[in-house]
Amino acid sequence: MKDLVIITNNPKIKEKFEELKIDFVDNLSDVYSKSRDLVHQDWKLMSHPLAGSVKPAQNPYRSIILAPTKKLDFYSLNTIENAIQKLNQFKKDHKKREYSQKIKEDYQVIDLTLINSALKN
Amino acid sequence: MLEGKKTAILGDRDGIPGPDMSNKLKIVHYLNQFFGQIGGEDKAGIPPRREDGPIGPGAALNNSLGEDAEIVNTIICGDTFFNENLEESKSEIKKMLKAINPDLLIAGPAFNAGRYGVACGTVAEIAKTELGIDVVSGIYPENPGYEMFKQYAYFVETSDSAAGMRSAIPDMIKIVKSYIDKNGELGSPEEEGYMPRGIRKNIFAEERGAARAIKMMLKKLEGEDFETEYPMPVFDRVDPVDPIKDMPKTKVALVTSGGIVPKGNPDHIESSSASKYGEYSLEGVMDLDEENYETAHGGYDPVCANKDADRVLPVDVMRDLEKEGVIGELHNKFYTTVGNGTSVANAKAYAQEIAENLLADGVQAVILTST
Amino acid sequence: MQLELGKIKIEDIQFAAETKVFDSTLFINQEELLEIIGEDSRITNINLDIVHPGDSVRIIPVKDVIEPRVKVKGPGGVFPGFISSEEMVGSGRTHVLKGAAVVTTGEIVGFQEGIIDMSGPGAEYTPFSRFHNLVVDCDVKENIKQHEHEEILRMVGLKTASYLGKAAKDVEPDELETYEHKPFVEAAADYPSLPKVGYVYMLQSQGLLHDTYVYGVDAKEILPTLMSPTEIMDGAILSGNCVSACDKNATYVHQNNPVIEELYKYHGEKYNFMGVIITNENVTLADKERSSNFTAKLAEMLGLDAAVVSEEGFGNPDADLIMNSKKLAAKGIKTVLITDEYAGRDGASQSLADADPSADAVVTAGNANEVITLPPMEKVIGHQNFADVIAGGFDGSLEADGSISVEIQAITGSTNELGFNNLTARIY
Structure with missing residues (x-):
């Protein structure tokens, strides 16, 4: 477990998982590109990068769990690339808007529980 | 869609002269220099121009459309100019379309002319995505313009050369007429006779999804033909070969579809839809320079490749690696063709022959460069 | 296992002094119902509305839709694990108020989804516009956390449906359907010459607001397992899912799973319907591998x-769908997948987040990104302002006149991946 890293832009993840290695980035796109970079450096995805039914780009918060492995994990690469493609597709149609603090927190909670559910297993 | 367009025209009508006071569909036709009756390859460098009324194949189109529609203007641009000055051509043509404000754009038909097909497709993309104008065109299915731009136009299938004009025109007219009859809401490719645009559109089926699933399962079980409702993207996967263990002892060849040829293109490899490939010596060649090499490719801006052909076929770097001992040697011949609009079947046949030659010459590795 | 479903046609719902079914009308004693469902001290207010097909009414945001039922004979009761005990269901006799439904609404999270229009173009996209609905709009205390709020609303819906269902107990059904599922050895022996077919039922199970319950157990905790189709027809599976309105499986569609109904149609004639494998759609790739391995093994x-x-949902579940497809195909099992698509508003993007050549027989429930304009309705139940932040909604989607432009993914049940609807997509 201590080898895991969570790439996230969700402040609630930072608060909740103090004992885990967290790589906190500024925005949604960075979560994905950082994860892809790690996959190329022999990390593999532990959680699915499109977890949750809230559509990509709609939820401004995302966390992805990765673990080190010995060589390039092709399934992870394929999955993260497909996810980035989907994110870009949804971004194109999604008009950026400022969410209220309550909605932001709801989105953070959703992302947090997805990661919680991943770590429990 | 059509209804919306008409309202927009009414609002915009001020200042636009023209006899069109009826509900006639206003059409603009896009042609290259050849079909625009300006000239052949020597006139391919002309910039976009706007003419009144129909020209060339537009006349036949216009006559058959009768009272329903009219080609009010023709936009003509040279294929070379279009491809070498892409951004300028696009913005100029967009300006023209905006000023004319047509209900529909007809482009081509382009047959298997690679640059023309790409130009028709690009103009369709501007019309559809930036101005909301629907587009009807005609093209040979293997013309790269179809694959690249199919979502922006209703392309009818044509033969590979202008000899097919006689059947292309009625096919395109049929689409335009249907477009008028159905108020711009065209039906499926099969109903209307255009090639699939790859666009997913919702419809209500006769049976619910679960019932359709069971029927599909029964057909699959019984080995009958069935049609999936969502064809998965096609993968043409090639298994990677084993890695090269000893590079310093490996003989490496260069092969390209980027069209690099000795100056003057001695074998006349076509700028698109190449019917052949070339084999040329690299004996004593350390660097591809402007005096001796160029590209025959008509599908990309050739300026950089003509200035220094190493940018497409990296002989200079390979010679460095040879000197440094990173590779054993560079094979003393290179193989080249033009990928632009070349059919997959032809490309496979060339590859087969090239591979046999390379094997016979003891080549152990190949670097393939495209554009 | 033999299950009799007694269907009592409901053609109208009215509030009245006594809760009963008479002459195809469901009468509801509002006070009695409110007393039962309002007992939870965390609830501050409940509004009840009756809406009918064709009414100029918009319900937004919808949490769940439930069919009222009652157990008449045999073991167990409705909504096992929640309302009734853990006793197995799927045999005996159950009465159904066919044509009536309970619709729950309430603000759980700020981006809550789900529109049901009872008339107009939107009504064609949601199956629930065809029913006489009792809408339960429930508010809770301010400090209630999201997961607790979901649970309160879920329970209010289930309690309402079971309260209404009781009115059907002594009513003579208009139709009586019988479904049987035998022990596997016997079932196989019944039609030895027919091919054996099964149903792989993927359940949404990613976490908060993405949950499905099997006999009260959160589906993310299960290993794939075998169930009798009659258990599912008798309400063993229910929804705790309130994200992704278009392709979440409301409790109603679990109760009336169309794949199971259609599979029964040719059972014993063209194939032998052996049973249902339920599996989940968890967040981790390890869980996905394990569950799909298990599913293929059970098959x-x-x-x-x-x-x-x-399938249920999009994105992450696409990975489960494709793994199931690959692994079933590898065992030589001929597989048909049901999914929906997110091909973008222009329909030109890749529809799924994963793909594989084994998935050569796919039924699609339509492109959820397609945009629709919903005209204003005379009455809005719930919170119309949600249209602006609803999934698929976008700025300006809620016009001053009350019309809404949204992707159809905002409409409850529009692209249901159990194949509940006729909507599909084609290449144009």
Whole structure:
């Protein structure tokens, strides 16, 4: 477990998982590109990068769990690339808007529980 | 869609002269220099121009459309100019379309002319995505313009050369007429006779999804033909070969579809839809320079490749690696063709022959460069 | 296992002094119902509305839709694990108020989804516009956390449906359907010459607001397992899912799973319907691998020749769908998948987040990104302002006149991946 890293832009993840290695980035796109970079450096995805039914780009918060492995994990690469493609597709149609603090927190909670559910297993 | 367009025209009508006071569909036709009756390859460098009324194949189109529609203007641009000055051509043509404000754009038909097909497709993309104008065109299915731009136009299938004009025109007219009859809401490719645009559109089926699933399962079980409702993207996967263990002892060849040829293109490899490939010596060649090499490719801006052909076929770097001992040697011949609009079947046949030659010459590795 | 479903046609719902069914009308004693469902001290207010097909009414945001039922004979009761005990269901006799439904609404999270229009163009996209609905709009205390709020609303819905269902107990059904599921050895022996087919039922199970319950157990905790189709028809599976309105499976569609109904149609004639494998859609890739391995193994143990696989949701579940497809195909099982698409508003993007050549037989429930304009309705139940932040909604989607432009993914049940609807997509 201590080898895991969570790439996230969700402040609630930072608060909740103090004992885990967290790589906190500024925005949604960075979560994905950082994860892809790690996959190329022999990390593999532990959680699915499109977890949750809230559509990509709609939820401004995302966390992805990765673990080190010995060589390039092709399934992870394929999955993260497909996810980035989907994110870009949804971004194109999604008009950026400022969410209220309550909605932001709801989105953070959703992302947090997805990661919680991943770590429990 | 059509209804919306008409309202927009009414609002915009001020200042636009023209006899069109009826509900006639206003059409603009896009042609290259050849079909625009300006000239052949020597006139391919002309910039976009706007003419009144129909020209060339537009006349036949216009006559058959009768009272329903009219080609009010023709936009003509040279294929070379279009491809070498892409951004300028696009913005100029967009300006023209905006000023004319047509209900529909007809482009081509382009047959298997690679640059023309790409130009028709690009103009369709501007019309559809930036101005909301629907587009009807005609093209040979293997013309790269179809694959690249199919979502922006209703392309009818044509033969590979202008000899097919006689059947292309009625096919395109049929689409335009249907477009008028159905108020711009065209039906499926099969109903209307255009090639699939790859666009997913919702419809209500006769049976619910679960019932359709069971029927599909029964057909699959019984080995009958069935049609999936969502064809998965096609993968043409090639298994990677084993890695090269000893590079310093490996003989490496260069092969390209980027069209690099000795100056003057001695074998006349076509700028698109190449019917052949070339084999040329690299004996004593350390660097591809402007005096001796160029590209025959008509599908990309050739300026950089003509200035220094190493940018497409990296002989200079390979010679460095040879000197440094990173590779054993560079094979003393290179193989080249033009990928632009070349059919997959032809490309496979060339590859087969090239591979046999390379094997016979003891080549152990190949670097393939495209554009 | 033999289940009789007694269907009592409901053609109207009215508030009245006594809760009962008479002459195809469901009468509801509002006070009595409110007393039962309002007992939870965390609830501050409940509003009840009756809406009918064709009414100029918009319900937004919808949490769940439930069919009222009652157990008449045999073991167990409705909504096992929640309302009734853990006793197995799927045999005996159950009465159904056919044509009536309970619709729950309430603000759980700020981006809550789900529109049901009872008339107009939107009504064609949601199956729930065809029913006489009792809408339960429930508010809770301010400090209630999201997961607790979901649970309160879920329970209010289930309690309402079970209260209404009781009115059907002594009513003579208009139709009586009988479904049987035998022990596997017997079932296989019944039609030895027919191919064996099964149903792989994928359940949403990613976490908060993405949950499905099997006999009260959160589906993310299960290993894939075998169930009798009659158990599902008798309400063993229910929804705790309130994200992704278009392709979440409301409790109603679990109760009336169309794949199971259609599979029964040719059972014993063209194939032998052996049973249902339920599996989940968890967040981790390890869980996905394990569950799909298990699913393919169970299919093999059942000796299946063919299977239908249904999905719930998009993105992450696409990975589960494709793993199931690959692994079933690898065992030589002929597979048909049911999914929906997110091909973008222009329909030109890749529809799924994963793909594989084994998935050569796919039924699609339509492109959820397609945009629709919903005209204003005379009455809005719930919170119309949600249209602006609803999934698929975008700025300006809620016009001053009350019309809404949204992707159809905001409409409850529009692209249901159990194949509940007729909507599909084609290449144009």
